[in-house]
Amino acid sequence: MSQQTVRSRRGTISVLTTERGLPVALRLDAAELQKPPQQLAQDIMSLCRLSAARAQVARRRELAEKGFSAEVVRSLNLATEEDLTRAEADVFGDEEDLPSSWMRSV
Numbered sequence: 001m002s003q004q005t006v007r008s009r010r011g012t013i014s015v016l017t018t019e020r021g022l023p024v025a026l027r028l029d030a031a032e033l034q035k036p037p038q039q040l041a042q043d044i045m046s047l048c049r050l051s052a053a054r055a056q057v058a059r060r061r062e063l064a065e066k067g068f069s070a071e072v073v074r075s076l077n078l079a080t081e082e083d084l085t086r087a088e089a090d091v092f093g094d095e096e097d098l099p100s101s102w103m104r105s106v
Contacts, residue, residue, distance in 0.1 A: 006051040009092050013043055019059060021052030046090050053079040053087040 003024065007014045012032050016025035023044070032040055056079035063073050079087075 003055070006047045006054070006091070008043060008047060013047060015044060015047045015051060017048050017051040017055075019052060019055040021048045023048055046087070050084075050087040050091045053084040057081060057084045 005016045012029040014027045015023050060078045
């Protein structure tokens, strides 16, 4: 079973989950504890969904490469590329929100 670690946009939350999104490890920076509990829970759940979607899309690709039919893969109810895109948008926002460069100016 594949496990995926995902970090929040600012890197202050990281979760390690199973392919189905069950968290097996969680790391929070102290600043995250200042958030309202509902917001923190929502952020953690979004990261778990993203982690699961990434792992499931990877599994879907792996099965397709091994020659499994689309019908068999579909029956496994794995996340699709579209599911992954939605999960990434939920965690990281739209690409328009991202800076043009992650490099810091000197």
